[in-house]
Amino acid sequence: MRPGADGRDDVALLRSVAGGDEEALAALYDRHAGWLTVRLTRRCARPDVVDHAVQDTFLAVWRDANAYRGDGDVAAFLWGIGIRRLIDAIRRDSGTKRWRPWRSTEPEVVVSAENQVLVGIEHGHLGQALAELSPELRAALQATVLDGLTCAEAAILLGVAEGTVKSRCHRARAALRTALADQPRALTHLPRNQAWETP
Amino acid sequence: MTRIFDPPEPVAGANRHPSADLLAGYADRGIDEVVAWSVEAHVASCAECRTTVSAHVDGERLARNRSVLLALTAIPDGGWGWRLAWRCGIPDHLLRLVAATSSLRRSWLLAVVGVLTVVTGEAVLVHHLWPPGGVSPHGASAAGLAPFLLFGPLLVLAGVAGAFVPALDPSYRLAVAAPFSSLTLLLVRALSALVAALVPVVCAAFVIPGPVWLPAALLLPSLAVCALALAAVTAVGPVRAVVVSGVLWAVPVVLLALGRSPLETVQSHGQAFCAVVLVVAAGVVFIRRDRLEMGWAR
Amino acid sequence: MGAMTVQVEGLSRRYGNIRALDGVDLTLERGITGLLGPNGAGKTTLLSVLATINEPDAGQVSVFGLNPKDRAERVEIRRRLGYLPQELGYHRHFTVAAFLDYVAILKEIVDRRQRAQEVARVLAAVGMERLGRRKIRTLSGGFRQRLAIAQALLGRPELLILDEPTAGLDTEQRLRFRELLSNLPGDPVIVLSTHQADDIAAICPRVVVVLEGRIHFAGTPAALAETAKGHVWTAERRDERAHMSWRDGDNRWRHIGDRRPADSETAVPTVEDGYLLLSHATGTR
Numbered sequence: 001m002r003p004g005a006d007g008r009d010d011v012a013l014l015r016s017v018a019g020g021d022e023e024a025l026a027a028l029y030d031r032h033a034g035w036l037t038v039r040l041t042r043r044c045a046r047p048d049v050v051d052h053a054v055q056d057t058f059l060a061v062w063r064d065a066n067a068y069r070g071d072g073d074v075a076a077f078l079w080g081i082g083i084r085r086l087i088d089a090i091r092r093d094s095g096t097k098r099w100r101p102w103r104s105t106e107p108e109v110v111v112s113a114e115n116q117v118l119v120g121i122e123h124g125h126l127g128q129a130l131a132e133l134s135p136e137l138r139a140a141l142q143a144t145v146l147d148g149l150t151c152a153e154a155a156i157l158l159g160v161a162e163g164t165v166k167s168r169c170h171r172a173r174a175a176l177r178t179a180l181a182d183q184p185r186a187l188t189h190l191p192r193n194q195a196w197e198t199p
Numbered sequence: 200m201t202r203i204f205d206p207p208e209p210v211a212g213a214n215r216h217p218s219a220d221l222l223a224g225y226a227d228r229g230i231d232e233v234v235a236w237s238v239e240a241h242v243a244s245c246a247e248c249r250t251t252v253s254a255h256v257d258g259e260r261l262a263r264n265r266s267v268l269l270a271l272t273a274i275p276d277g278g279w280g281w282r283l284a285w286r287c288g289i290p291d292h293l294l295r296l297v298a299a300t301s302s303l304r305r306s307w308l309l310a311v312v313g314v315l316t317v318v319t320g321e322a323v324l325v326h327h328l329w330p331p332g333g334v335s336p337h338g339a340s341a342a343g344l345a346p347f348l349l350f351g352p353l354l355v356l357a358g359v360a361g362a363f364v365p366a367l368d369p370s371y372r373l374a375v376a377a378p379f380s381s382l383t384l385l386l387v388r389a390l391s392a393l394v395a396a397l398v399p400v401v402c403a404a405f406v407i408p409g410p411v412w413l414p415a416a417l418l419l420p421s422l423a424v425c426a427l428a429l430a431a432v433t434a435v436g437p438v439r440a441v442v443v444s445g446v447l448w449a450v451p452v453v454l455l456a457l458g459r460s461p462l463e464t465v466q467s468h469g470q471a472f473c474a475v476v477l478v479v480a481a482g483v484v485f486i487r488r489d490r491l492e493m494g495w496a497r
Numbered sequence: 498m499g500a501m502t503v504q505v506e507g508l509s510r511r512y513g514n515i516r517a518l519d520g521v522d523l524t525l526e527r528g529i530t531g532l533l534g535p536n537g538a539g540k541t542t543l544l545s546v547l548a549t550i551n552e553p554d555a556g557q558v559s560v561f562g563l564n565p566k567d568r569a570e571r572v573e574i575r576r577r578l579g580y581l582p583q584e585l586g587y588h589r590h591f592t593v594a595a596f597l598d599y600v601a602i603l604k605e606i607v608d609r610r611q612r613a614q615e616v617a618r619v620l621a622a623v624g625m626e627r628l629g630r631r632k633i634r635t636l637s638g639g640f641r642q643r644l645a646i647a648q649a650l651l652g653r654p655e656l657l658i659l660d661e662p663t664a665g666l667d668t669e670q671r672l673r674f675r676e677l678l679s680n681l682p683g684d685p686v687i688v689l690s691t692h693q694a695d696d697i698a699a700i701c702p703r704v705v706v707v708l709e710g711r712i713h714f715a716g717t718p719a720a721l722a723e724t725a726k727g728h729v730w731t732a733e734r735r736d737e738r739a740h741m742s743w744r745d746g747d748n749r750w751r752h753i754g755d756r757r758p759a760d761s762e763t764a765v766p767t768v769e770d771g772y773l774l775l776s777h778a779t780g781t782r
Contacts, residue, residue: 022269022272022630025268025269025272026265026269029265029268030265031249031250031253032249032253033253033256033261033264033265034249034250034252034253034254034255034256034261035242035249035250035252035253037256037260037261038225038226038252038253038255038256039239039242039243041228042228042235042239047260051260051263051264052610054264055264055267055268055271055610058268059268059271059272062272073243073244075243075244075246075249076243076244079243127233127237130233130236131231131232131233135232138232138233142236146236146239263614266614266617266618266621266626267610267613267614267617269617269626269629270594270613270614270616270617270620270629271609271610271613272629272630273592273593273594273595273616273629273630274592274594274595274598274613274616275592275595290607291609292602292607292609292612295595295598295599295602296599296602298595298599299588299591299599304589304590369586369587369588369589370585370586370587370588370596370599370600371586372545372550372580372582372585373580373582373585373600373603373648374603375548375549375550376548376549376550376575376578376580376582377575377578377600377603377604377605378572378573378575378576378603378604378605379602379603379604379605384603489568492568
């Protein structure tokens with residue numbers, strides 16, 4: 001956040017945006033655009049496409065801040081819009097024609113359950129198994145499981161055919177099952193990493 | 200990837216933060232992907248780490264996107280009508296041009312509705328005071344239709360005039376000095392003004408007591424009058440073109456109203472004549488479309 | 498050389514019996530040129546010919562090597578043009594951003610995002626970033642003029658034609674305007690008109706004096722001031738021998754005449770003095 005930034009919390013800002021407060025939108029942008037840009041860049045390396053997605057995300061929030069139902073993290077709400085806008089931007093960029101979306105925002109992607117699993121994952125056997133997957137299989141898993149995209153959307157994000165996404169997910173899950181076959185306790189205990197500090 | 204295995208222990212999550220290096224690596228894509236997944240999962244629900252990550256993004260890039268965002272929000276959306284048209288595939292820039300047409304302003308449309316109300320009310324009144332029947336089936340109530348028949352197409356003409364009369368476009372000189380095709384501009388505005396004016400006129404025709412084909416009958420005359428005005432613009436000035444076309448419509452209506460039945464202007468002969476005028480005028484407009492370019496005039 | 502300048506030769510145009518322009522020859526280079534002259538001198542007509550709005554009765558015009566008589570070349574000129582007309586009108590209901598968006602479309606910027614970027618850029622250039630959503634009719638005169646300047650800057654024109662751009666601006670705004678013009682990207686050809694000599698002195702490295710449809714001076718402001726050397730003096734009292742007299746800021750009388758009397762105090766001639774002398778010589782004052 002920049003110095004002198006808005007002190008209101010995210011939900012209050014969203015409510016102000018719903019009321020037409022442009023300053024609140026700017027404050028929301030200042031707070032969230034940075035990490036959103038980083039997270040989207042991890043899905044798509046093209047900076048101009050990511051820029052468009054970020055602009056469209058906050059534009060969608062401006063147009064329909066009421067889509068936030070008050071449940072869950074505002075950051076997750078923004079991410080749900082952001083990833084879908086990124087897919088739209090990629091689709092536009094690749095020139096494929098399609099019907100434009102009726103609603104300007106879509107329901108937020110719920111990833112909190114997976115989040116718990118993923119924190120500290122690099123140290124468990126699940127993490128090791130994931131690391132042993134080939135990058136394309138991992139990317140397919142990330143798109144469908146972490147980002148909660150449909151196979152069609154994941155196909156656009158990854159730039160492959162929908163069938164390819166499906167088969168990659170299938171192979172990824174099979175490989176994980178094999179790798180974890182003799183590690184039944186992988187998910188229940190995850191060791192602490194020295195690189196993580198307690199504040 | 201280094202792995203330090205401590206005795207297993209449940210993940211606390213909330214009060215454990217990745218180190219600054221780890222966050223930097225996450226932001227710059229410099230760390231292992233699986234580690235990145237777990238960092239991302241934490242960052243997704245931790246405001247403090249989000250701020251740290253944000254600091255790694257180029258400030259100028261963020262500022263640029265911010266100003267584009269604010270400009271995008273400042274440009275009015277246009278409401279459901281525009282969005283519907285956009286979804287049907289009409290390019291965004293043409294829709295925004297329509298928004299600049301004076302003929303689509305609420306005040307103008309209210310004036311149109313006002314005039315229509317008056318002539319419709321008059322026709323209804325005449326119809327009730329002097330019901331049809333007797334000597335001629337259309338008789339007196341047909342005479343009551345005369346103002347409506349006169350004003351209907353004239354109102355449409357006035358709306359379309361807003362598309363090409365320079366005096367009605369406050370920033371006319373900017374449009375002249377700009378590269379955008381004046382013909383496209385004119386046609387986009389004229390078409391939208393035409394539709395915007397026709398709708399209330401046709402609706403009024405449904406309300407008015409008269410022949411059941413009255414609403415449809417007004418289409419061709421309105422189109423013909425407007426096409427005539429556009430064709431005339433290629434020869435004389437815009438204001439004169441509008442006046443001439445308006446008069447060319449008004450005179451027959453008035454004469455026929457004074458004589459027999461004003462409805463003849465919109466019956467079969469009248470319709471055929473209007474159709475011919477429409478086709479000829481459209482042809483003239485097409486052939487002389489260079490003359491519709493604004494500016495560079497003596 | 499021709500491809501980077503704007504040239505006008507023997508330009509004439511009349512409105513009825515009035516000769517608005519009478520055989521004007523002019524070359525405009527990159528940088529700022531000021532047209533100085535009273536109202537009705539022909540400045541606006543000249544600028545509107547350069548902006549391809551009016552066709553001249555006679556003479557040649559060449560804008561970056563393009564001839565506006567040819568239709569395709571005329572459109573090409575308009576692509577490189579930014580024009581600020583005198584007393585620009587606005588649609589009553591427009592907001593600042595909506596108006597700029599409209600002009601951007603007229604300049605053939607079709608992509609919505611690119612338009613937003615341009616709108617943001619020009620608003621920042623004139624210091625109106627936060628006023629995007631204001632309705633134009635709620636703006637004061639000074640801000641409206643800034644908006645008018647902003648629309649001329651859309652699309653990064655190579656030829657910027659500004660008709661009375663400083664009208665309605667206060668001193669501070671004029672300073673910002675000068676700064677703005679000096680910092681434009683791409684070093685365009687800029688021509689602006691004014692009837693105030695101090696604008697010229699402050700803003701323009703080159704000045705052209707237009708009187709009664711003709712050009713009477715073309716050069717630097719310093720050179721224009723120099724033409725009044727020996728013709729300007731100050732005194733305690735009004736001097737009848739002068740052509741023109743007025744009280745200056747020190748409460749002395751300033752005079753311009755044929756020859757400075759030997760017994761008077763010299764005054765350093767200003768751009769305005771040179772201009773007034775020229776106006777008098779041509780009989781317009």
